Amino acid sequence: MEERLQKVIAQSGYTSRRKAEELIQQGKVTVNGEVVTVLGTKVTKKDTICVNGKIINKEDKVYYVLNKPRGVVSAVSDDKGRKTVVDLIKTTKRIYPVGRLDYDTTGLIILTNDGELTNFLIHPKNNIEKVYIAKIKGLITKEHLKALCGGVIIDGKKTGKAKAKIIRLDKKTNTSVVELIIHEGRNHQVKKMFEAIGYNVLKLKRESVAFLTLDGLKSGDYRELSIKEVKMLYAQKNSQD
Ligand code: URA
Secondary structure: OOEEEHHHHHOOOOOOOOHHHHHHHHHEEOOOOOOOOOOOOOEEOOEEEEOOOEEEOOOOEEEEEEEOOOEEOOOOOOOOOOOOHHOOOOOOOOEOOOOOOOOEEEEEEEEEEEEEEEHHOHHHHHOOEEEEEEEEEEEEEEEEEEEHHHHOOOOOOEOOOEEEEEEEEEEEOEEEEEEEEEOOOOOOOOHHHHHHHHEEEEEEEEEEEEEEEEEOOOOOOEEEHHHHHHHHHHHHHHOOO
């Protein structure tokens, strides 16, 4: 498979893609002994790539599942200096989160350096199931639950079919706890879905992604995925209904 030179360099863990582009333009990169300065040059696994005279290898792939605490950013770095999900994992590899959980959302997030798996998991056509538990202000009605399941308009577009069930209604505090199962990953999707039917989300936790759960993981804990689990993730294509 052909890939862009700067992407292969970045995936080796040598540097970021932007830095790799600079190195290519500065004439610091050779492919099979020839200096290459054209960005986007296509290379394959068979090509020998050197940066500053050093051969680079494809980095081994790693996969983690983290129970993200509240107050942590789902990003590789943060310009405000806040703690990120990557800071919580001890690794020398250049990992990043698959999708995002909001700063105040807790729960399951996958981190990896495998771009192919990332694309697979976030592509809407693969319909990967995500289970959320939302604590909302107000006592939710059956009609509103039905509306969530049928799809509501957020950012001008209807959400896909979902499943929703009431876990708890608390008249005293005027709050409800709802389990919501969705297959998309739009920006702030769960909060916006509840907003669309008139409820404010007070607390949000992602309980699972596909078959992965938080079992055995306390807040801030993480574990590596097994090869079997990674293969099972790739096999997770769900039908649209
Ligand atoms: N939906 C949200 O609104 N926030 C999250 O963090 C995840 C899903």
